[in-house]
Amino acid sequence: MTRKNIFATLGGIVAVGAIIGVLAPLLQYYGNPANMGICVACFERDIAGAIGLHTAGVVQYLRPEILGFVLGALVAALIFREFKPSGGSAPMTRFVLGIIAMTSALIFLGCPWRAILRLAGGDGNAILGLAGLAAGVWIGTLFFRKGYSLGRSYKQSMATGLMLPLIMLGLLVLRLMFPPLEGMEAAYKSGVLFYSVQGPGAAYAPLGIALAAGLGIGFLAQRSRFCTMGAIRDLILFRHLHLMAGLLALLAVALVVNIALGQFNPGFEGQPVAHTLYFWNFAGMLVAGLAFALAGGCPGRQLFMSGEGNSDAGVFVIGMIIGAALAHNWGLASSPAGLGANGAAAAVIGLLVCLGIGFANLKKA
């Protein structure tokens, strides 16, 4: 019969949102970049830099939080017998959606998690990003109402389910073997890993704290199915408030903790790792939101599902990491100075590709 999962209750999801709301600002307090306690898109971008897929010297660091998210979810899934290796639901399409999700999120400068944390830190530009996110997810729900589906996934071998978790474990080993070095003056290489000495990539909480927070959040999010995109989607599609309650708890608690830690600075100008281009904050997140919706999860949820053995989600994660490399190699990513040289083109192409994927995968009833 039904084993009771307390984290799947309303109280459970609110508690998980609240815990993330405490941990994320604390990670900033312990060294992570401002309004970036946790940002799945930014941190995967930093990982892409750390392994040399791009050479933007200010955003190279192997973020332990991301590794922790996958491995924490893996541990939870194994303990509660929810580790189910699966895959085969349009992996190539999910790879492309991952690329677009990342290039679009980097136009806004953050994933939905960071959009919430930016708002909780007083960054008004995040309102535009969140509005864009909601608009993109809404477009996604229109496709779902018309029968959009990437098809069924099927059971896979244990080894296939473990691929992404093992990659993350391998990266953790590299981080332990090749730690950051003291006294460096420019971006440098320690062993095989690249490190920033300035910019957001040089701002990080100590390894133990970052990894513990990542593992804890990965564990709890696997149990509760916490998903930022799903929160908006379920509200639009079903008028369900369940996941939204978790998201609002995260926002409310992070706001309080930020005020308590003196990390709350309301305004639009001069916000950390942000720009004030209203249209592009909105448009970037609109395209990202559509990509998340079509792929079935926000960047965080894709990591947690990868930990459960879902290799389709794993392919999306790899797509995001490749997307980050393209974003920085090709001038698609924004910076506090404004839009990247080719950012506008990336947004337009991303939108067209998402719409194409949406229309091409409508199933007739």
Added chain:
Amino acid sequence: MAHKVDARGLACPQPVLLTMEAIKSTSQSEIEVLVDNEASRENVSRAAQSQGWSVTQSDEVGEDFRILIKK
């Protein structure tokens, strides 16, 4: 015979979407939903209850889950 919904292998939000469609369209008072993961089982059960249906059975069948909901 219960109305059947096979949502195995389908990602969010499709199991819930298919269940909601079945609730709206079926003339029968019972629906059987098959899903292949715990999260979908929770979501489908929660969605059915939000529509005033009750979950009468929720079993593990091999690798999958079989949820019976009743008006």
